[in-house]
Amino acid sequence: MSDDDFRPGRYRRQDESPPPAQRVTDEVIMRFEHVYEVDPALMGRHFAQQDMPAWDTQRIVAARWDHLNDVHSEFADGITLAGEGPDV
Numbered sequence: 001m002s003d004d005d006f007r008p009g010r011y012r013r014q015d016e017s018p019p020p021a022q023r024v025t026d027e028v029i030m031r032f033e034h035v036y037e038v039d040p041a042l043m044g045r046h047f048a049q050q051d052m053p054a055w056d057t058q059r060i061v062a063a064r065w066d067h068l069n070d071v072h073s074e075f076a077d078g079i080t081l082a083g084e085g086p087d088v
Contacts, residue, residue, distance in 0.1 A: 016053040035061055 021029035040049050
């Protein structure tokens with residue numbers, strides 16, 4: 001079986017590595033769309049850094065969106081987007 005075959009639950013190293021970082025500012029990078037990180041080189045000066053698999057980053061981001069949606073549905077009467085509504 002080649003490495004290109006897909007089976008659920010199968011470990012594939014290329015799926016674990018995050019994509020290359022895009023520099024946003026001198027201190028911020030982005031590996032996934034709308035997921036901003038402090039540059040690990042800057043963080044490494046103060047805290048030991050560890051590798052984080054790409055799926056784990058995506059899992060955490062999805063959980064944060066789920067939490068935000070739950071909070072909105074429980075407590076918000078409505079959602080007003082920036083640039084809309086009576087304040088414009």
